[in-house]
Amino acid sequence: xxxxxxRIQDAVVSYREDVALQxxxxxIRKGEFVGxxxxxxxxxxxxxxxxxxLGKLVHGQVWVxxxxxxxxxxxxxxxxxxxxxxxxxxxxxxxxxxxxxxxVGCYGRLGLFHRPxxxxxEIVDKxxxxxxxxxxxxxxxxxxxxxxxxxxxxxxxxxxxxxxFLLDEPTASIDQKAQHEILSxxxxxxxxxxxxxxxxxxxxxxxxPICQRLILMKEGKVWRQGSPESMLREEVLSQLYEAPISVPxxxxxxxx
Amino acid sequence: MRTDAGMALSILQYQFMQxxxxxxxLGGITCSVVGVFVVTMHLSFIGVCIAHAAFAGALLGLWxxxxxxxxxxxxxxxxxxxIGPVADRGELNPDTSIGIVFSLMLGLAFLFMGLMPGARTExxxxxxxxxxxxxxxxxxxxxxxxxxxxALVVAFYKEIQAxxxxxxxxxxxxxxxxxxxxxxxxxxxxxxxxxxxxxxGLLIYSLILNPAAAAYQLTYSLKKMLLMAAAFGxxxxxxxxxxxxxxxxxxGAAIVxxxxxxxxxxxxxxxxxKVKGWRQVPLAG
Numbered sequence: 001x002x003x004x005x006x007r008i009q010d011a012v013v014s015y016r017e018d019v020a021l022q023x024x025x026x027x028i029r030k031g032e033f034v035g036x037x038x039x040x041x042x043x044x045x046x047x048x049x050x051x052x053x054l055g056k057l058v059h060g061q062v063w064v065x066x067x068x069x070x071x072x073x074x075x076x077x078x079x080x081x082x083x084x085x086x087x088x089x090x091x092x093x094x095x096x097x098x099x100x101x102x103x104v105g106c107y108g109r110l111g112l113f114h115r116p117x118x119x120x121x122e123i124v125d126k127x128x129x130x131x132x133x134x135x136x137x138x139x140x141x142x143x144x145x146x147x148x149x150x151x152x153x154x155x156x157x158x159x160x161x162x163x164x165f166l167l168d169e170p171t172a173s174i175d176q177k178a179q180h181e182i183l184s185x186x187x188x189x190x191x192x193x194x195x196x197x198x199x200x201x202x203x204x205x206x207x208x209p210i211c212q213r214l215i216l217m218k219e220g221k222v223w224r225q226g227s228p229e230s231m232l233r234e235e236v237l238s239q240l241y242e243a244p245i246s247v248p249x250x251x252x253x254x255x256x
Numbered sequence: 257m258r259t260d261a262g263m264a265l266s267i268l269q270y271q272f273m274q275x276x277x278x279x280x281x282l283g284g285i286t287c288s289v290v291g292v293f294v295v296t297m298h299l300s301f302i303g304v305c306i307a308h309a310a311f312a313g314a315l316l317g318l319w320x321x322x323x324x325x326x327x328x329x330x331x332x333x334x335x336x337x338x339i340g341p342v343a344d345r346g347e348l349n350p351d352t353s354i355g356i357v358f359s360l361m362l363g364l365a366f367l368f369m370g371l372m373p374g375a376r377t378e379x380x381x382x383x384x385x386x387x388x389x390x391x392x393x394x395x396x397x398x399x400x401x402x403x404x405x406x407a408l409v410v411a412f413y414k415e416i417q418a419x420x421x422x423x424x425x426x427x428x429x430x431x432x433x434x435x436x437x438x439x440x441x442x443x444x445x446x447x448x449x450x451x452x453x454x455x456x457g458l459l460i461y462s463l464i465l466n467p468a469a470a471a472y473q474l475t476y477s478l479k480k481m482l483l484m485a486a487a488f489g490x491x492x493x494x495x496x497x498x499x500x501x502x503x504x505x506x507x508g509a510a511i512v513x514x515x516x517x518x519x520x521x522x523x524x525x526x527x528x529x530k531v532k533g534w535r536q537v538p539l540a541g
Contacts, residue, residue, distance in 0.1 A: 075431075078430040083425070083429075088422075093476075095296065095475060096420065096478065100417065100421070100478075101421055104425065104426065104431075107414050107418050107429060108430025109430070110414070113411060116414070140476045141421070153425075156425070160429060
């Protein structure tokens with residue numbers, strides 16, 4: 001039985017004179033945890049935006065969860081895809097609490113003109129408890145630390161009850177302790193829900209050991225892919241990053 | 257200065273004052289509610305630009321002899337339709353593109369005013385506004401717009417909240433965030449148009465910005481911010497009207513200055529500016 005949930009065929013994406021993706025073809029199986037690594041500007045983030053329909057293809061085709069992305073079905077597919085980006089600066093005065101931010105994850109699924117019910121709020125509270133943010137649920141989101149904000153962002157993606165989980169440098173710009181906590185949480189979630197997960201990072205130290213496959217990207221192309229054991233070799237990584245790279249000892253030690 | 261309270265109250269019997277009070281209520285609510293989105297989404301410059309586009313459109317109407325409100329509506333919506341995509345696509349720095357549209361609108365406004373034959377009293381009224389001369393027709397137009405804006409905010413509250421929270425995230429969870437964002441820009445255009453005759457093209461923007469900015473200083477709840485901004489907007493209009501009557505000063509200017517004073521007070525007493533109590537905690541170990 002074909003259990004492919006993402007199929008990308010010869011995808012080309014261009015931002016004015018820059019070609020961000022140059023003929024990328026990929027298949028991701030249901031429940032897989034895939035790490036995507038490569039230097040800055042390799043096209044890793046663009047690859048994720050192609051999957052959730054926010055990146056505009058110049059050429060090629062993308063099938064997600066059984067549907068071909070055609071420019072009109074992106075919104076309905078995105079309701080089934082959780083997305084967590086890297087930490088951004090938030091206005092500390094913004095009148096939105098953590099609980100309200102997490103509830104945003106439900107809004108796409110609820111649809112227009114439908115208010116969140118008590119059951120929806122209960123799901124939000126349960127997920128906040130799970131990510132260890134229940135005690136901060138009423139705090140304005142602009143008052144959170146980087147690690148806390150990422151926990152809230154992961155909670156928001158989880159209340160979506162997604163079938164695919166896209167993580168775009170979720171541990172960038174946060175301290176090491178928070179990085180470990182976020183990585184532990186991501187792996188815990190994968191073990192619990194078996195969601196198809198794509199984890200993008202340029203920092204090898206933040207690559208979760210749970211990765212089943214690694215995709216190495218360079219200059220808008222899939223340069224190599226394979227098992228972490230076959231990809232995490234000094235000669236491969238040094239060629240990828242065009243600098244001497246040593247394989248980090250025991251990638252991302254975990255607290256699970 | 258007229259200080260007799262009885263005389264001041266007796267003025268309420270006049271139709272023009274009743275119209276002005278109604279215009280203050282409706283304009284104050286609509287401008288402030290739209291202002292909450294402008295302030296929370298950091299769109300202040302876009303709002304100024306749309307306000308000036310409405311003014312230019314109204315002057316075109318006056319010059320060519322059609323209803324100035326139709327000109328104002330068309331110009332403000334067109335400017336929102338141009339600015340939004342240009343800023344989104346990132347082909348130009350948003351500040352640059354908005355600045356160009358803003359200066360073009362100002363240029364057109366003065367061009368139309370220069371080409372207008374005869375006295376320009378009506379044109380100057382659109383510039384400074386004259387809440388004391390609003391007609392029943394203006395009130396009906398304002399009430400319709402206020403009703404539409406408030407109904408849209410209630411209907412799409414959760415989507416608007418998501419877009420304020422983070423527009424890209426709202427898109428990523430499957431909310432039509434781009435549509436909501438442009439809807440907010442168009443609402444700003446419609447609000448400016450509806451309030452043009454009472455508040456004036458130059459002053460309207462203060463009534464959009466100041467009450468919402470004042471409410472922004474005082475609460476971390478979006479719902480409370482909307483209610484507070486509306487209350488500040490109406491209070492600015494009514495207090496400005498009273499000041500205009502009692503001190504014999506232009507009403508539009510009095511309304512805007514009142515709203516700026518409310519903003520100043522809100523900033524001075526803002527709980528968001530307070531530093532939380534600090535105590536030294538000894539390091540462990």
